[in-house]
Amino acid sequence: MPVGLGPLPVLHPVPGFRLGIASAGIKRAGRKDIVVMEVAEGASIAGVFTLNAFCAAPVTLCREHIQHAPRYLLVNTGNANAGTGKPGMQAAFQTCEALAQLTQVQAQQVLPFSTGVIGELLPATKVIAALPAALDNLDANHWAQAAEGIMTTDTLPKGASRQVDLDGQTITITGISKGAGMIKPNMATMLGYIATDAKVAQPVLQALLREAADLSFNRITIDGDTSTNDCCMLVATGQAAMTEISTTDNADYQQLASAIKSIMLELAQAIVRDGEGATKFVTIQVNGGGNRDECLDVGYAVAHSPLIKTALFASDPNWGRILAAVGRAGVPDLDVERIDVYLDDVCITRNGGRAEEYVEEQGARIMAQEEITICIDLARGDFQETLWTTDLSHEYVRINAEYRT
Amino acid sequence: MPVGLGPLPVLHPVPGFRLGIASAGIKRAGRKDIVVMEVAEGASIAGVFTLNAFCAAPVTLCREHIQHAPRYLLVNTGNANAGTGKPGMQAAFQTCEALAQLTQVQAQQVLPFSTGVIGELLPATKVIAALPAALDNLDANHWAQAAEGIMTTDTLPKGASRQVDLDGQTITITGISKGAGMIKPNMATMLGYIATDAKVAQPVLQALLREAADLSFNRITIDGDTSTNDCCMLVATGQAAMTEISTTDNADYQQLASAIKSIMLELAQAIVRDGEGATKFVTIQVNGGGNRDECLDVGYAVAHSPLIKTALFASDPNWGRILAAVGRAGVPDLDVERIDVYLDDVCITRNGGRAEEYVEEQGARIMAQEEITICIDLARGDFQETLWTTDLSHEYVRINAEYRT
Numbered sequence: 001m002p003v004g005l006g007p008l009p010v011l012h013p014v015p016g017f018r019l020g021i022a023s024a025g026i027k028r029a030g031r032k033d034i035v036v037m038e039v040a041e042g043a044s045i046a047g048v049f050t051l052n053a054f055c056a057a058p059v060t061l062c063r064e065h066i067q068h069a070p071r072y073l074l075v076n077t078g079n080a081n082a083g084t085g086k087p088g089m090q091a092a093f094q095t096c097e098a099l100a101q102l103t104q105v106q107a108q109q110v111l112p113f114s115t116g117v118i119g120e121l122l123p124a125t126k127v128i129a130a131l132p133a134a135l136d137n138l139d140a141n142h143w144a145q146a147a148e149g150i151m152t153t154d155t156l157p158k159g160a161s162r163q164v165d166l167d168g169q170t171i172t173i174t175g176i177s178k179g180a181g182m183i184k185p186n187m188a189t190m191l192g193y194i195a196t197d198a199k200v201a202q203p204v205l206q207a208l209l210r211e212a213a214d215l216s217f218n219r220i221t222i223d224g225d226t227s228t229n230d231c232c233m234l235v236a237t238g239q240a241a242m243t244e245i246s247t248t249d250n251a252d253y254q255q256l257a258s259a260i261k262s263i264m265l266e267l268a269q270a271i272v273r274d275g276e277g278a279t280k281f282v283t284i285q286v287n288g289g290g291n292r293d294e295c296l297d298v299g300y301a302v303a304h305s306p307l308i309k310t311a312l313f314a315s316d317p318n319w320g321r322i323l324a325a326v327g328r329a330g331v332p333d334l335d336v337e338r339i340d341v342y343l344d345d346v347c348i349t350r351n352g353g354r355a356e357e358y359v360e361e362q363g364a365r366i367m368a369q370e371e372i373t374i375c376i377d378l379a380r381g382d383f384q385e386t387l388w389t390t391d392l393s394h395e396y397v398r399i400n401a402e403y404r405t
Numbered sequence: 406m407p408v409g410l411g412p413l414p415v416l417h418p419v420p421g422f423r424l425g426i427a428s429a430g431i432k433r434a435g436r437k438d439i440v441v442m443e444v445a446e447g448a449s450i451a452g453v454f455t456l457n458a459f460c461a462a463p464v465t466l467c468r469e470h471i472q473h474a475p476r477y478l479l480v481n482t483g484n485a486n487a488g489t490g491k492p493g494m495q496a497a498f499q500t501c502e503a504l505a506q507l508t509q510v511q512a513q514q515v516l517p518f519s520t521g522v523i524g525e526l527l528p529a530t531k532v533i534a535a536l537p538a539a540l541d542n543l544d545a546n547h548w549a550q551a552a553e554g555i556m557t558t559d560t561l562p563k564g565a566s567r568q569v570d571l572d573g574q575t576i577t578i579t580g581i582s583k584g585a586g587m588i589k590p591n592m593a594t595m596l597g598y599i600a601t602d603a604k605v606a607q608p609v610l611q612a613l614l615r616e617a618a619d620l621s622f623n624r625i626t627i628d629g630d631t632s633t634n635d636c637c638m639l640v641a642t643g644q645a646a647m648t649e650i651s652t653t654d655n656a657d658y659q660q661l662a663s664a665i666k667s668i669m670l671e672l673a674q675a676i677v678r679d680g681e682g683a684t685k686f687v688t689i690q691v692n693g694g695g696n697r698d699e700c701l702d703v704g705y706a707v708a709h710s711p712l713i714k715t716a717l718f719a720s721d722p723n724w725g726r727i728l729a730a731v732g733r734a735g736v737p738d739l740d741v742e743r744i745d746v747y748l749d750d751v752c753i754t755r756n757g758g759r760a761e762e763y764v765e766e767q768g769a770r771i772m773a774q775e776e777i778t779i780c781i782d783l784a785r786g787d788f789q790e791t792l793w794t795t796d797l798s799h800e801y802v803r804i805n806a807e808y809r810t
Binding site for chain 2: 052055082084088118119182197223224226228305306307310311321323325326336339351352392393394396397398400401402
């Protein structure tokens with residue numbers, strides 16, 4: 001059951017960006033498992049990709065093709081085309097070639113994306129057979145259908161949309177994402193697509209995407225397992241009648257960046273809310289770090305601790321497990337006697353021990369909530385990082401024990 | 406249900422080492438929760454302790470007291486006395502003082518150990534009240550009772566014993582251990598006690614313990630959560646009529662070291678076999694590493710992956726999840742096209758992709774076993790490391806969600 005994730009909001013169409021959905025029957029007959037996205041000529045495209053050394057064939061191809069003025073994004077679910085060696089690369093390229101022929105562009109102008117089971121060869125002929133239907137279906141209003149088309153173990157589609165005034169124009173930013181397990185993105189998560197009709201130079205767009213990913217997709221974790229297929233793409237179609245944004249030091253950039261960051265955070269958090277077996281949405285904030293890395297080390301030690309995650313599932317304010325995770329995070333010369341821990345606004349640990357005024361009922365009240373913030377103050381410096389994660393429930397074990405059956 | 410862990414073997418008494426058990430009613434009335442161990446005068450004692458920065462009060466005291474010719478070890482279960490600040494230190498010291506008074510030694514000659522719930526103050530008066538009964542119970546034949554006395558969520562007591570001929574004498578080595586959750590020891594695991602009547606100089610004993618811990622307790626993981634209370638103690642009472650071992654480069658040392666390593670490995674593996682919710686005993690061997698750390702990084706990435714652990718629970722040979730974990734382990738410039746993966750003797754991945762001759766039935770047959778070896782060859786060098794771990798089952802979630810209820 002997703003935590004605090006409702007039906008899709010209105011997803012405004014983005015001029016210069018159309019989406020088409022079709023069924024290739026990759027894993028189940030009739031399932032809408034193919035999404036084609038068409039990008040207007042002259043658009044800027046930025047991408048961030050998984051850092052997993054075993055990245056999937058489409059990720060490798062995508063990294064190459066993004067240099068060649070991409071016009072189409074081709075996504076399939078049901079098969080990750082990862083761990084498939086040379087045949088996997090050939091299959092991915094064949095699907096790009098086929099879409100390129102149908103649309104009269106170069107194969108290098110097609111970006112492939114796959115998600116699903118690892119280690120099975122992509123059935124390229126099935127994908128190719130579904131391409132004409134996907135192209136027929138292209139429509140700027142098909143964001144919601146595409147959000148469903150990219151789902152795997154997700155229980156709900158995920159999307160976000162904003163409109164901002166920029167340079168006298170109303171600019172739209174719309175995005176979708178998917179993911180529910182194997183989630184500890186390291187660059188981005190499989191899969192996020194965000195498009196805007198703003199005009200943005202590619203290097204600026206790439207820098208913006210990287211920064212926004214570091215504040216959103218790169219700050220969520222469900223199970224600590226970085227996927228082989230993570231990709232997040234940001235498209236600026238440039239269809240709006242505005243001056244191109246070519247530097248980061250102007251007001252238009254700031255406004256656009258702020259809206260894009262907000263959308264990406266919403267999309268990233270939606271993945272956590274729909275995390276496999278999630279019954280809690282947990283914000284972990286680490287304050288007072290001596291540097292960024294130690295804040296993240298502490299945050300992830302807490303976020304990945306199976307003992308903390310099971311305590312969250314049980315709504316048990318077992319603060320000892322939080323201290324134990326902070327203590328093993330590898331922070332050099334950590335002075336445990338300065339550490340404070342809060343559950344929402346309740347101080348449970350002060351100076352490394354149970355806070356004097358704390359009574360268990362206060363902790364129990366917070367832990368019973370669906371949304372909880374664990375705030376840890378290291379009192380060593382001014383750095384601060386925030387992560388989002390879930391609990392560890394019976395349902396997580398069931399989903400992942402039964403995934404291939 | 407423990408995996409391949411039977412009843413305790415015969416635990417030979419060690420001359421110069423006696424054990425007494427009593428009930429202090431710390432968590433439950435009547436439970437045998439106090440173990441006192443008496444060490445003959447002149448013994449050598451070595452210890453390794455948790456690296457968790459939030460180490461428990463008794464660990465801090467123990468590190469100090471071990472310098473002062475310890476005569477008694479005092480263990481309680483039901484309360485970890487961790488995260489308890491100055492009052493916790495005082496409570497731990499009070500129990501040492503009380504035992505010292507009863508036995509006419511210095512308080513600094515008592516080593517305290519605690520295991521149980523974190524964050525609750527140790528009820529020192531209850532512990533102290535039980536000390537006379539524990540002392541009355543001291544007996545060289547009480548190893549099995551002590552193995553039960555130190556249990557927490559363990560389902561079975563854990564012990565091992567060997568006799569070797571050394572310098573014309575029959576030397577005994579006997580040890581016990583406990584632990585089932587919050588297990589990723591980083592120095593040792595809470596708790597291991599090994600005693601021998603061999604005569605060994607303290608610096609040699611300490612070096613031996615460190616080396617043996619690195620091959621045993623420091624190579625097991627159940628949930629990746631390093632405890633605040635891990636301790637492993639090695640006592641050489643020196644009661645045997647033999648020449649003291651004062652260097653590592655002689656045959657007696659080698660023989661003793663080999664027996665002690667073998668006992669510690671058995672005790673460490675017993676902890677994994679009795680891991681919380683364990684249905685599998687899994688050996689992870691990483692070969693061909695460029696150095697020790699990258700072997701361990703890969704091994705722990707696999708051992709801690711919730712996706713691999715749930716696949717193990719489900720007996721699903723989902724090798725894609727193994728590749729994904731290897732790929733995210735952070736090994737620099739990893740050439741994934743050289744990596745082979747075996748399940749026992751079945752090659753499932755060759756050169757980074759599914760092995761051509763592999764059929765799923767082979768993998769399924771291995772995964773159905775209770776004991777499984779996952780062997781990963783990185784083909785980058787000559788380093789090799791082995792770890793032991795368990796699967797992630799519904800039972801793990803249940804035990805840890807309900808721990809404090």
